[in-house]
Amino acid sequence: MIPLVDPRAEYESLKSELDKVILGVAGSGQYVLGANVEAFEKEFAAYIGVEHAIGTGSGTDALRIALLSLGVKTGDEVITSPFSFVATADSIAQIGAIPVFVDIDPETFNIDAHKIEHKISSKTKALLPVHLFGQPCEMDMIGDLADEYGLKVLEDCAQAAGAGFGAKKTGSIGHAGAFSFFPTKNLGCMGDGGMITTNDDETANMARMLRVHGAASKYDHEMLGYNSRLDEVQAAVLRVKLKMLDGWINLRIQAAKLYDEHITAEHVTKPAVDNGSKHAFNIYTITTGKRDRLAAHLKKNDISSSVNYPTPLHLQKAFSYLGYEKNSLREAEQASSEVLSLPMHPHLSTQQVQTVADCVNSFDPYNG
């Protein structure tokens, strides 16, 4: 089977170093918020190019805590994409704010920046663009809108560690960024983990308090907060893997180029990459009107694929209270019915890419 992702191959490729640091933590007796977390926060902040990085228990918590730290409150509206993993919108709803969905650009699958302005209301407090699949959003236009209307920008960078927009890395462009270190991400740990990045001291201080029960110092609780800390094992693993990140992204980009070159089937549209940005290819997604039959054909040939995402967020039952109807965000709905993600990870061989591409090409869209 050619797997969609392969976190185990990452471990195998770094086994001796990872084993050493994991055992080091085990023997240290310090398991939550210790020296590794502190060092990793500094190293990650330097890598992204921001003043502060604050580790959290997951990417979802990074989003929630970042929204609160940016001053988003109950009843505020946050504009985001309907075509994302559910955490993007449930983090907004869980802090009592209201997700407002804006349709996507069908070429990049990212929020269509041209459609944001007419959804801005007196209640809008923040914009939450998602750099989906590792491709940066149109941050210039989003930044201009935020300036004009006095809004905060939180980048959902869960899939975009190491992606770039102009000279900047994603996570350093808006007022804050939220990262996930879920094992299948570009920078993945061995469990759950997340990070908030920001240049703003106040936002960073607030996030540091919110991740430890709203405590300014031990047992001194300024506000209601969370238990959401990065643990030492994850930080130790992430410190080792951070050194590999740019090289691994280059391998992802190479695999994407090979797919682009070798997939020739006419019914397939390959991912569009905006030349001004660096797509980090956490996920390589094609579109085809024959999606489900192509997925079955790949499976029959021992190739994994996945649908990211089969139901757009505005049509999920969890968000039915928001009142969106079918056909209200047509591009997101269309994408949900046509997208198919192919195997993508840094340890994918040239031969495997070729095999997947051949299999896509051998599918007969009329009789397959």
Ligand SMILES: Cc1ncc(COP(=O)(O)O)c(C=O)c1O
């Ligand atoms: C776009 C996006 N946002 C947020 C998250 C949430 O991250 P986590 O799973 O670490 O909570 C994910 C993770 O899958 C994601 O893909």
